[in-house]
Amino acid sequence: MEQTFSGGVFSDSLDGGRAGAEIELMPSGVGARTPDGEAFVIPYRDCQVEVGGFSGRMVFCRSADRSLTIFCEESKFPKALSFASSGMLDDQLKLGAKQRRSESRRGLLIGTFLTVGFLLLVVGGYFTIRSGARAAVLALPVSIDAQIGDAAMDSMDLGGPEVDDPVVIAALESIVDRLAPTAAVEGIDFRVHVVDSPEVNAFALPGGNMVVYTGLIRDAETAEQMAAVLAHEMSHATLRHGLQRIGQSLGIWAGVSLLIGDLSGLMGAGVDMLQIASVNSYSRAHENEADEEGIRMLYAAEINPAAMADLFQLMKENQAELPGIFSWVSTHPDHASRIANVHDQVAALPPRKYREISVDWPEVKRRINQDDNRENAEVE
């Protein structure tokens, strides 16, 4: 049975030395016919078989003096050639196939090696720089936090007018003063700003600036609950979450610029980012850290940390009725575990005698509501 395959031929007798050809396995040998009608034959007994080409699967049949080469890449060709030559060329074909297999195995091995090496390098480099960035952030002086935080505070839209009622400010400041000695880092100047807004929220900027919305003051039932909020926010500042977040968000390049000490670029980018990003979107890990540190501060300041759990519980209940309000404790299911964590931590603390906060909290709340009423009256 004669079979034809498509392939090509190299011969000095051809113009240009080569042509595509139809390969025919004839009884006498491997034949090739070019589109121009020229025909070539290599008898099987003179045929030298090689396997190679770009794909590694091309079979070359070469004449003894190598002046004529007929080649074909079709997958069925080797078997047909073996059959047509009655097994005469099997040894050479097998050798070629074996060589090809070992080469492709070696190629695969080297390829895998290189790929794995490259991936390790990328992953390793990423984590080195990331941890380097965290370490670099923590190694920076605290004054950097204050510079970035103050710049962001100055240019930030707080979402409402600042409240300057002396009673309200004094009350919050006295709570901050009681907590401040327990702060984990020295040299942070904690300043609390009250902003008139129905948002039930508070946030901290790097370096000690904190903003509490009147919505949250209205919701807090006791001064201890407000102390819990402030302890949590102060912890964000002392744990330097803001700078860490800038470092993480700016990614690897911030890490690199931090490591080589380019602070001015980081300042600019950080201020921009703090303004744009929603202000309380610290990562969950950071929130948990701040909860934990806040509880430690409250306990150290002899304020009952159970107030934090109480506040969470209260807000969870209140919020069920007010979905969608941008709030300090989200009721997202993820945060249920956060509340549970706080409960657990508070429960695990050894009992001690707590001192009450000497602030007339009902008066603070009355003042806030009074301001509101007055404003409403003015509007009307």
Added chain:
Amino acid sequence: MQTQIRDKPSFANIHVRLEPGDQIVAEADAMASMSSTIDMKTQWSGGFVKGVLRRIFGGESMFVNTFSTQSGGELVLTQPFPGDIQCIELKGNTMFLQPGAFIACEPGVKLGLGWAGLKMFIAREGLFRLKVSGTGRIWFGAYGGIFQREIDSEYIVDSGHLVAYEPTVAVKIALAGGIFSSFFSGEGLVTRVTGPGKIYMQSRSFDGLAAWTNSHLY
């Protein structure tokens, strides 16, 4: 159809004299000037999908222009970078071209896009390559001069210099020397090509140009 490659080797361009009935297919934007008697028809290069693939992976444009004429005329085709242009005639055989090399061909030539493989990517020849087959002449360009070699055993080409090769040629990536000399000789990786078959190389490489330009930017 009569053609001549002029201004070789630095600023080569193809002068084509078309007679009625002649056709030439050229890469979009290859036409530099032509007689008003020549008609140009723009087509997707091998259909929409193939055209887009050729654009994204082959370094060629999505379209090809087919030039023909009712009464005869002249046409000048060129390539975007300085360098030589080579004409080869296909007789049912196949050639692989590096991305961006193709300029023009006669209508009997089939243009295809093939996966060149990771090893060619490492050799800085691109993940894909153009496959030209069929019958007729094709013209391709290169950066710098073009030199060819008929190889039968092994031959070494620096990465980025291989412009065209036959499918019968095996290509392997290798270090230029030992680890040390490979990195410090400036040769790095090279391609080891094994025949039989013909290869076309360019005397300059784009990577070389890019590296040289970068070093002069700042």
